[in-house]
Amino acid sequence: MSGVGVWNGRYELHRSFLGDTIRNDLYAAAITDAVKPGSHVLDLGSGTGIWACVAARAGAARVVAVEFSDLVEHCRETVARAGLGHIVEVVRADIRELDLPREFDVITHELVGGLVWEEDMIELVHIAASRFLKPGGRVIPHEVRVQMAPWYIADRPYRGGWPDVCGLDFGHLYAAELAQWHATRRAMTFSHTDPTLALADLETVYVARLGTDTVVPASIGFESVATREGVATGVLAAMEIDLGSGRVISTSPFEPPTNWGQLYVPAAEVIELDVGDRVRVEVHPTLSTEGWDVRFTRIDTGSTHSSRR
Numbered sequence: 001m002s003g004v005g006v007w008n009g010r011y012e013l014h015r016s017f018l019g020d021t022i023r024n025d026l027y028a029a030a031i032t033d034a035v036k037p038g039s040h041v042l043d044l045g046s047g048t049g050i051w052a053c054v055a056a057r058a059g060a061a062r063v064v065a066v067e068f069s070d071l072v073e074h075c076r077e078t079v080a081r082a083g084l085g086h087i088v089e090v091v092r093a094d095i096r097e098l099d100l101p102r103e104f105d106v107i108t109h110e111l112v113g114g115l116v117w118e119e120d121m122i123e124l125v126h127i128a129a130s131r132f133l134k135p136g137g138r139v140i141p142h143e144v145r146v147q148m149a150p151w152y153i154a155d156r157p158y159r160g161g162w163p164d165v166c167g168l169d170f171g172h173l174y175a176a177e178l179a180q181w182h183a184t185r186r187a188m189t190f191s192h193t194d195p196t197l198a199l200a201d202l203e204t205v206y207v208a209r210l211g212t213d214t215v216v217p218a219s220i221g222f223e224s225v226a227t228r229e230g231v232a233t234g235v236l237a238a239m240e241i242d243l244g245s246g247r248v249i250s251t252s253p254f255e256p257p258t259n260w261g262q263l264y265v266p267a268a269e270v271i272e273l274d275v276g277d278r279v280r281v282e283v284h285p286t287l288s289t290e291g292w293d294v295r296f297t298r299i300d301t302g303s304t305h306s307s308r309r
């Protein structure tokens with residue numbers, strides 16, 4: 001999600017962001033800690049205006065709230081209703097086109113999509129930090145760690161679903177159903193996956209340093225050791241969103257649910273694992289949920305389970 005068209009009128013998304021108390025409490029505490037009396041704060045993608053107002057209440061001398069969608073009018077109203085119009089300036093602009101002095105002590109943002117490949121977070125935060133942040137200034141959050149693990153989800157047709165009936169062989173329908181499944185296979189978001197479906201521990205496979213990094217990787221490779229016996233049908237991905245001073249939002253299914261949920265990417269070819277089996281996982285992410293690809297390679301035997309369509 002990136003262009004203004006996908007953000008206009010998305011009240012239901014903003015309602016879900018405001019309904020995420022884990023997110024809100026950690027963001028509010030991190031911003032309140034970082035903003036000092038007299039600080040200048042730049043709030044990227046202000047949306048409803050929540051973090052701009054929190055920064056103003058924390059003692060900021062000036063807050064610039066930037067929002068490119070039609071939510072900007074509601075952002076202005078939030079600021080006015082809070083009586084913070086003398087501190088918060090709301091600007092309707094694309095972050096890429098902002099023209100501001102380099103005078104900000106703190107940059108706040110919640111441009112964290114389902115994972116780091118969405119919402120142009122890395123590009124936008126880098127633009128803002130490199131142009132407008134004072135040396136030694138803070139970016140909140142400053143790091144997003146992507147975690148992944150082989151996972152089991154009953155997501156695909158299985159041969160046993162087409163048994164012989166009345167002495168007739170229906171196996172050809174399984175093949176057709178499987179071909180259809182392959183053609184429509186895509187990554188999907190779960191609000192809270194059953195953690196007992198993990199085949200291995202979640203590993204940190206990529207660290208995005210916000211304000212510093214300029215691009216997201218085109219592929220991710222990692223090794224995993226099975227912690228239980230079962231069939232890995234794909235990869236589950238979660239994040240740790242680091243707000244500094246030990247405040248971390250985890251979207252792992254082993255932690256209480258947040259609005260982000262987890263992304264599950266089905267592999268075309270499953271792999272059977274025993275406890276202790278080592279597997280090499282190659283993931284090819286894309287900007288949308290379409291076109292993600294996962295390939296498993298068993299490390300001890302060298303047998304390859306290709307999942308390329």
Ligand SMILES: C[S@@+](CC[C@H](N)C(=O)[O-])C[C@H]1O[C@@H](n2cnc3c(N)ncnc32)[C@H](O)[C@@H]1O
Pocket residue numbers: 002007014017018044045046047048049050051066067068069071093094095096109110111112124
């Ligand atoms: C995930 S929402 C966060 C809203 C609010 N900051 C919050 O945390 O509840 C991201 C916001 O960033 C805005 N946004 C995304 N890309 C932008 C860009 N390039 N320039 C300005 N605003 C942008 C969207 O319109 C959306 O309101």
